[in-house]
Amino acid sequence: MFWSVTQSLLGGLLTTFQIFLFTLLFSLPLGLILAFGSISRFSPLRYLIQVLVWIIRGTPLMLQLIIIFYGPGLWLGHNIWSGNEAGRITATVVAFSINYACYFSVIFRGGIEGVPAGQREAGQVLGMTKSQIFFQVTLLQMVKRVVPPMSNEIITLVKDTSLARMIAAYELTFAGYSFMKSNGLTWPLFYTGVFYLIFVGILTLLFNYIERKLDYFK
């Protein structure tokens, strides 16, 4: 039994990991774009992003997931997500990417604005171009500032992947829960917890390493 539970949980873990990885892949750049938009001098764009961030941060991720998965089928008459597992994972990644991009954008904005104006000015008077100032001067200082809050969000993302169960994506929590439903077994639930703990543990080590690496300057 232990072996079949393990196998089943590993299958769920794969889905969890896919949701996690693809969400990061899309939400990080999207968050950076939203961050730049939210400090743009073009005020309509700024307001638009403010409203978007308000809506996304102001409503439950679970609700957003349900709307994104079922919405197209209900309003457009046909489901744009194929009914199989891949379709469910894709819908989850889309919903999660939008949600996390909004949270990330606020963190990134703080990182951009946290670099003192004097740093940019020092670059300017030394004849650097805008992109040189960004890549050579401000970027690393931004990264240093955003690593601690980002690590928080990214660890939350690991556990938020369990919401995909709502639309029947067979992720880790779903896998563990199914043994309780079908066989009345509760120990796989704790075993599932161990999977999450190891996942988050590895991430924690990684973030500690990055923070240490960036510790050489203040």
Add this chain to the structure above:
Amino acid sequence: MAILEVKNIGKQFDSTMVLNDVSFSLEEGNALAIIGSSGSGKTTLLRCLNFLETPDKGSITVKGETLFDAAMPLKEQEKGLRTKRLHFGMVFQSFNLFPQYTALENVMLAEKLLAKERPDFKQNKKEIFAKIEEHGKELLGEMGLADRMAHYPHQLSGGQQQRVAIARALALKPDILCFDEPTSALDPELTGEVLKVIRGLADQKTTMIIVTHEMAFARDVSDQLIFMDDGVIVEQGDPKQVIDHPREERTKQFLTRYAQG
């Protein structure tokens, strides 16, 4: 001919007139000190010279080349902004060193980036970088920081940081080096080492504009002095003359207040 001609510079922030009809000229090899109380427009003037602010009125000419004229169309004003900026060097009150680079890297960064634009960069990369490194080390040596080159800014004292910042500004060989209250952010016991370095530069006939609250230093080191108040030049001339025997009432008041601490 004067190396720098500033004519009728005016600058307004919202409804506040920060600079009003400011004109002066500076000879090559001379040091100009600008004194005045906070909010008198000294810093804004330096920022205009370094193109960190755009004046609303007036013109700036360096070595006969008009770098800025408010009458020019906006496109013309912004053309070659980077090259125009290189005529001036700037040392900030708060140093603004790049924290992620060592002292030597701070000094070399801009020079290295500029070198990349040279047509012969690819073939001679090694020699070019070696030369830049040699130049950077030489500058830091002159600042008395030969043993601090590999230190990061947070490992240096304020006075040392400011000397690195001076070396960084000198690295691009600006025609005119500007100092914006270079010792105001320093503990009193550290101002001496920075002033000594600036004095050394004056002895080497570096063309400089120094905004400062160090009255005795300004009197001693500069060849020319400007007193500003409320965005206008109230009085300018020989530093000893202006400080010891001010002609204008406002200058007298400022100096008296200053002497009383």
